[in-house]
Amino acid sequence: MSRNAAPTEPSTVSRRRVLQSAGAAGLAALAGCNTGSDGGGADSGTGDLDPVRERVEVDVDEIQTGGTVRFGLGAGIDSFDPSYSTSAPAGNAHGLVYESIITQDAAGTVYPWLARTWERMEVQDIDRSAYEPYMKSAETDENGTLVADEQIIIRDPDGGQVLTVEEAPDAVADGTYGMRYRAELHEGVTFHNGEEMTAEHVARSYEVVENSSISAQTFDSFLYAEAVDDYTVDIYGQVPDAEADNQLPTTVYPMEHIEEYPDTGADPRNDRTPIGTGPFTFESYETGERAQFSSFDDYWLDDLGLDALEWWDGADGFPTSPVVDEVVVSIVTDNATRAAALNNGEIDLTYGLASDTYGEYRSAEDFRLSVTDAGAYNFLQYPVTVSPWDDERVRRGVNQLLPRAAIAENIYNGYRNPAYVPLPEMAADEGSADYDALVEELRPQTEQDTEAATSLLREAVDDLGVETPIEATIETNTSSDRVREAELVAQVLSNTEFFEIGVETFEFTTLVQRILGPEYYQQGKIVLIGLSGTFNPGSFYDAVNSIDNFGQCCNFQRVDTPELDEIATEARYSVEAVEDPAFRGQRYDEIWRGLIEQAPNSYTVFGTNVSSLSTEYVGHNTYTFASEILPYGLHAPTDEQVAYLDRR
Amino acid sequence: MSSERGRIRITGFDADAVERREPLSDWTENRAGETEGRWERGWREFRQNRSAMLGLYVVAAMALLAVFARPITVAGVTVQPFALAPYRPDAILYVQGLDVSAYEAPSLAHPFGTDGSARDVFSRVLYGGRFSLSIGFIVVFVTAAIGLVYGAVAGYYGGWVDEVMMRVLDLIFAFPGLLLALIIVAVLGKGYWELVLAFTAIGWAGYARLIRGEILKVKENEYVTAAKALGARDRRVIFRHVVPNAVAPLIVQASLSIGTVVIGVAALGFLGLGLPPGSAEWGTMLDQTRETIVQGPGGTIPWWVTVFPGGAIFLFVMSMNLIGDGINDALDAQEGEDVARGGEV
Numbered sequence: 001m002s003r004n005a006a007p008t009e010p011s012t013v014s015r016r017r018v019l020q021s022a023g024a025a026g027l028a029a030l031a032g033c034n035t036g037s038d039g040g041g042a043d044s045g046t047g048d049l050d051p052v053r054e055r056v057e058v059d060v061d062e063i064q065t066g067g068t069v070r071f072g073l074g075a076g077i078d079s080f081d082p083s084y085s086t087s088a089p090a091g092n093a094h095g096l097v098y099e100s101i102i103t104q105d106a107a108g109t110v111y112p113w114l115a116r117t118w119e120r121m122e123v124q125d126i127d128r129s130a131y132e133p134y135m136k137s138a139e140t141d142e143n144g145t146l147v148a149d150e151q152i153i154i155r156d157p158d159g160g161q162v163l164t165v166e167e168a169p170d171a172v173a174d175g176t177y178g179m180r181y182r183a184e185l186h187e188g189v190t191f192h193n194g195e196e197m198t199a200e201h202v203a204r205s206y207e208v209v210e211n212s213s214i215s216a217q218t219f220d221s222f223l224y225a226e227a228v229d230d231y232t233v234d235i236y237g238q239v240p241d242a243e244a245d246n247q248l249p250t251t252v253y254p255m256e257h258i259e260e261y262p263d264t265g266a267d268p269r270n271d272r273t274p275i276g277t278g279p280f281t282f283e284s285y286e287t288g289e290r291a292q293f294s295s296f297d298d299y300w301l302d303d304l305g306l307d308a309l310e311w312w313d314g315a316d317g318f319p320t321s322p323v324v325d326e327v328v329v330s331i332v333t334d335n336a337t338r339a340a341a342l343n344n345g346e347i348d349l350t351y352g353l354a355s356d357t358y359g360e361y362r363s364a365e366d367f368r369l370s371v372t373d374a375g376a377y378n379f380l381q382y383p384v385t386v387s388p389w390d391d392e393r394v395r396r397g398v399n400q401l402l403p404r405a406a407i408a409e410n411i412y413n414g415y416r417n418p419a420y421v422p423l424p425e426m427a428a429d430e431g432s433a434d435y436d437a438l439v440e441e442l443r444p445q446t447e448q449d450t451e452a453a454t455s456l457l458r459e460a461v462d463d464l465g466v467e468t469p470i471e472a473t474i475e476t477n478t479s480s481d482r483v484r485e486a487e488l489v490a491q492v493l494s495n496t497e498f499f500e501i502g503v504e505t506f507e508f509t510t511l512v513q514r515i516l517g518p519e520y521y522q523q524g525k526i527v528l529i530g531l532s533g534t535f536n537p538g539s540f541y542d543a544v545n546s547i548d549n550f551g552q553c554c555n556f557q558r559v560d561t562p563e564l565d566e567i568a569t570e571a572r573y574s575v576e577a578v579e580d581p582a583f584r585g586q587r588y589d590e591i592w593r594g595l596i597e598q599a600p601n602s603y604t605v606f607g608t609n610v611s612s613l614s615t616e617y618v619g620h621n622t623y624t625f626a627s628e629i630l631p632y633g634l635h636a637p638t639d640e641q642v643a644y645l646d647r648r
Numbered sequence: 649m650s651s652e653r654g655r656i657r658i659t660g661f662d663a664d665a666v667e668r669r670e671p672l673s674d675w676t677e678n679r680a681g682e683t684e685g686r687w688e689r690g691w692r693e694f695r696q697n698r699s700a701m702l703g704l705y706v707v708a709a710m711a712l713l714a715v716f717a718r719p720i721t722v723a724g725v726t727v728q729p730f731a732l733a734p735y736r737p738d739a740i741l742y743v744q745g746l747d748v749s750a751y752e753a754p755s756l757a758h759p760f761g762t763d764g765s766a767r768d769v770f771s772r773v774l775y776g777g778r779f780s781l782s783i784g785f786i787v788v789f790v791t792a793a794i795g796l797v798y799g800a801v802a803g804y805y806g807g808w809v810d811e812v813m814m815r816v817l818d819l820i821f822a823f824p825g826l827l828l829a830l831i832i833v834a835v836l837g838k839g840y841w842e843l844v845l846a847f848t849a850i851g852w853a854g855y856a857r858l859i860r861g862e863i864l865k866v867k868e869n870e871y872v873t874a875a876k877a878l879g880a881r882d883r884r885v886i887f888r889h890v891v892p893n894a895v896a897p898l899i900v901q902a903s904l905s906i907g908t909v910v911i912g913v914a915a916l917g918f919l920g921l922g923l924p925p926g927s928a929e930w931g932t933m934l935d936q937t938r939e940t941i942v943q944g945p946g947g948t949i950p951w952w953v954t955v956f957p958g959g960a961i962f963l964f965v966m967s968m969n970l971i972g973d974g975i976n977d978a979l980d981a982q983e984g985e986d987v988a989r990g991g992e993v
Contacts, residue, residue, distance in 0.1 A: 336939035343945055353944075356750070356764075360944025367945050403743070410742055410750065410766065478920060480939045484765050487926045491740050504838065505925050612944070 050639075051373040051426055051624050052106050053608075058619035058642060060317045067645035068326035069617060071630050072338045072350030074479075075508045076288055076331055080274040081265030082251050083212040086512060086553040088532040091627025093329055094251075096293050096634075097192070098276035101183050101202060101249045105638035106372065106624050108426075108535030110245045111311050114197065114252055114277060114300075115183035122180040123240050125575045128154045131238070134171045135161035151210035153219050154238065165210060168224040168236075177223055178239035178573070181248055185231040186308055189300040191254040192281045197300075199227030202235075205253045208265065216548045221247045221573075242430075242577040242584055243536045252277060279321040279635065293327040306637060314640045322634035323644045329630070333507065335480060342367070342612060348645070349613035349620060351629050354480050355413045361612040368615055372622040375426050376532045376607035377419050378485065379544060380474070383557050384600050386524040388470060393460035395599035398499075399446060400453035403492050408605050411484045415610065419603035420446045422595045423540050423588070424533070426624065431537025431592075433585035438592060445596050446603075450496070457498045469500035475515070476528040477508040485604065486528045501526075515556040527556055530607065532626050537588050538572050544601050559600040567591050619643040686896075686979075693978040700974020703967035707781075710964055714777030733771035737928035741766045751940070751950040761952035763937060765926075772928040773956050779929035780964065783840070783913050784906040787847045792902045794848075795855020796895070800886050802856070803863030814860070820853040826912055833921045843922060847909050858901055862894030869893070896979040904972035907965035914961050933957040 075089040082094040101115035112118040131154050138146045138161060146155045150164035163171070171177065189197040203225040209218045221244060223236040237244045254275050257266060266274040268285045275282075277300060280293035301320045306312045330347055332338040335354045341347045353361075362369040382389045382398070389395060404418035420443040421435075428435035461468055476486045483505055490501035504525075506514060514520065515527050531554055533539035542549060546565055549555040571577055571587035595601070611622045611629060620643040623632035633643045684692075694700055713732060720728035735741065741748035741762065752762040760769035802813040829846035836842040866872065867890055875889045916922040917931025918938070925936060937953040 334938070336942040339939075339944065340942040343942065354939050357944035357947060360947040364945035406742065480764065480936070483925050483936070487738075487765055488740055488743065490926075491738065491743055495743065503925055505920065 050107055052621045053371045055621050056619055060315050063319065063323055063642065063644045064646055065323045065644070066325050067647065068328055069324045069645060070328045070330060070347040072341055072347040073329050073331050074333055074335065074338060074350065074352045076333065077291065078509055078512070079265055080268060083209045083214055084265035086213050087509065088625065088627040092630040093291055095628045095631030096280040096327060097274045097278045097282055098251045099278050100251055101185070102246060103638055104246060104535065105636065109638070111638050114185060114189055116186050116310065117184045119182050120179065121182050123575060123578055124178055125240065126176065126178055127239055130176050131163045131171055132156065132159065132161070134167040135159070135163045136167060138162040151215060151219060153223060172224045172236050177236040179237035179241060179244050181235045181244065183233050183235065185233065186300060186304060187231055188303055189277050190298050191277055192275045192296055193254055193256055195254045195256065197252060197277055198230050199233040201254065202233045202252055203227045204258050205250050207258055208253050209250055211263065212265065213552060216552050218250060220548060239573040240575045240578045242572050243538060246535070280327055288331055290331060291329045295322065295325050309637065312637060314637060318637065318640060319635065319642050323642060324634065342614065345614065348617040349611055351609055351611045351622065351626065353612050355415045357612070358413065358415060358610060366615050368613055370611040370613065370620055370622040372609045372624055373426050374607040374609045374626070375424055375535060375624055376530055376626070377424055378528065378530045378604045378607070380489065380602045380604065381527045381544065381557050381559065382600060383521060383524045383526065385521055385558050388460065388464050388466045389524070391460050391464060392598050393456050397453045397457035397460065398493060399599045399602045400449045400456070401492055401496065402489060402602055402604060403448050404446070404604055405448070407485050407488060411481055411488060412605060416605040416607055419606050422592050422603050423537060424606045427533070427535060427537040427540060430581055430584055431588045433582060433589055438589055442592065442596050454496065461498060468498050470498060471500045472524060472526055473502045473504050474526045474528050475504050475506065475511065477511045478505045482528065489528070516551055518551055520556055521558040538568060541568050541591055545595065561594070561598055561600060564591050564594045616645060616647050617643055618646050690978040694974050697974040697977060699970045703970030703974065706963060706967040707971065710777050711781055713774050714781055717774040717778065733774045735768040735771040737772045737775035738926055739767060741768060751953070754952050760956045761950065763953045764940065769952060769956055772933060773960050776928040776930045776933060776957065776960065779840070779923060779927065780910045780913060783843055784910040786844055787851055787909045788902050788906050790848050791851035792855050792898060794852035796859050796891065796898060798852065799856035799859030800863055800891055803860035804867055804882065804886050804890060817853050817856055820850055823850060825850045826915060829912060829916060830919065830921055833916060838921065838924050840923065843913055843916065847912055851905065851909065855898055855901060859894060859898055862897055863890055866890050866894045900972060900976040900979065903975050904969060907968035910961065910965055930957040930961045
């Protein structure tokens, strides 16, 4: 396929070639642990550049099979079901068990996976108002938001109507849809419970996502899916969507899950075992301690062979699945304890250790560091509905007080780069017409400038008549680097006459539960946390700014920027956006400018993912997103990535 | 005769004979001033106890250092202008424009080195005494006062009053102290007064039980019976006659408990539930540097960030124990073993 294809022509993603668009690794999620880079800036974020630094390659003849790889995870697993998880670290467990009809390499290129082919068949120039005839009236909650029992796909606040999953099939039957994709599935894919995967499984898997933790991020694009025959499924998008390639597919669940599991998803603590098609089956989980997985004997790719992947042109003899027999995910939230476990040989790899240990792992003989530019940033989200934070001059003033360079240099030891714009470089190709020019333009508004900030704050404080110092608390998670970052920000702000800022810390999952609470936005707290986005530039806007993500990842403070939402919609949901990457870039540039102007969030530093590992674990490279470091490292034919244990 | 009713008259007493006879003891009116009170004797004995005095000097020095570490301002007025600590305890030094990085080893400029946020550890340890010492003393004062009243009432009245009050105590003793403190802080949030409340909520029970036991003994004395016979109210009997004679073990217990509270505060701080992160409280400082204990392969441990705050806790608790032992010896309060040492939780 190409972006220049006519909207009505079928498009396909096949063969190993580079798409100009970057794809989603998954959905935006909160990042609780450190990521870092080796200090250098990323090259441009084009999809053809490998974000993995110093990629390690293995000789297929030297690969050893068997053994148990032990992975140290720095956060608890909030859910074993990807549809009910908002935690990026938990994705490392999901990726072992569950798969989707597509996969993406480290640069974001989309490849069919459980699907033999994944093609765009049609694009129609419609907008969401086209669904009005199919909508039904709905009630509003106390916040004035339209609500319904069924998953809402489209809201029409003016008409008090919604389109839910119940009405979507009628619209599709009448030819009302924005896009149609077709997936032809591999035959012979079996779930861990013995079910054979069919088109019906793919079509009905969306039922699991309905009203789940990630529903907003799925149903902003997805309309309907239906099985054409046993191995062909059509997936419809609501409107033309430039990110549909990777946004429409979802995790594929077995019927046992779709029909019998409760609305809270798979949960081994309640005998709802995670069942997928992935190379590992779930074995056991000791709550908050460890999860164990063993290789799935009937893994589909072992049976079909890599040649079943039409795009495969890698080395002969490359393994068809991970070569290790077992995976143990040990949950060790304390960085020092995890480092000790790695030093003592209790685990083979981990990521997100304190950045002052990186140099030592890099230079040690028995250990190594694997660094990848990440699709992530740390951000402060202000209580935008609470005075005086509801005044954008206050937020912009704070934005200009933030010591981004000092955070990157002093706290992350140069392993991170200052975030002068709201978009990481790895998503820059689609997300900006000219990233360097954008940085140059916005940097004067985001670089520390105490004088400019003071003048803004003085004006705001005088106008509002608020008493200074304004007292507030930054809440963050107990990662040492994150706490130091919060303390530094608090001190820089408190050094001015305007603020008296404290810091409060919580364990990551506790913090997430807290800030996702429906009343949290009224408490007047500032949140400092990390966002792990996707390959799509929109993910760095939507997750933290779109009102649809309020109460989900990652709009905790009821941020509402309707005019930017409109531009974001155009940058993603239009035929021009689907066809013309330059158009997208220009529209996104407007969004980034608007975000700096309104400053509901301040972006402090961009991340890179850093794995620290034993040299006994050979061939590991770190993925672009913290959510898939373990599964990607074990086996990813898209990048000819495989890792094995050599315990000689 | 009605005017004579109720008057006590002694007959047959020969006052002159008493004055003329040989004295029964060597007491004379001139020697009355030489009598040494219990507290004076106690202080004299305490002063002769070298280890106790050493503890007292150390605690006094730490208290002075804490008070004079940084200026104290009350309602905008500086009441204590001195600053022995060269930097503010929360000052990230590179933000102040100094060329200082994280984990700098001890040097002349920074005698205790710098921590992970490039703050001066010497200033923080000095200032941190304000938290630990003041919480220790406030908690002990409040808990001892509550326990004293509670135990005195239970012990003095006895009967069902004692029964009910002691069962309440049993309930409190059934909770593990540190765990309850932890729950209270988790519910109320972190903060100075939250910590005080957390340790007060359970700390008074020990004093109550101790004072009740003493009062059961003291109240059988003749002077108590005499006071009652003379018509003194219960409140006066308890607080003028009973409590002063039962309070010595309480003082010993209190002096030893200060160490316990300081250790408890530090423990909560180390668990991340003490004061907000970044506070210079010693336990919180240790928590903040926990990750430095394990370095990457071949890495060197910045020992100064743990040794100095840890050493301050050790020194203070040790000194308080010496003082407590000294008081115990001086007041001859304890033969038994039912007084906990500081640091026992």
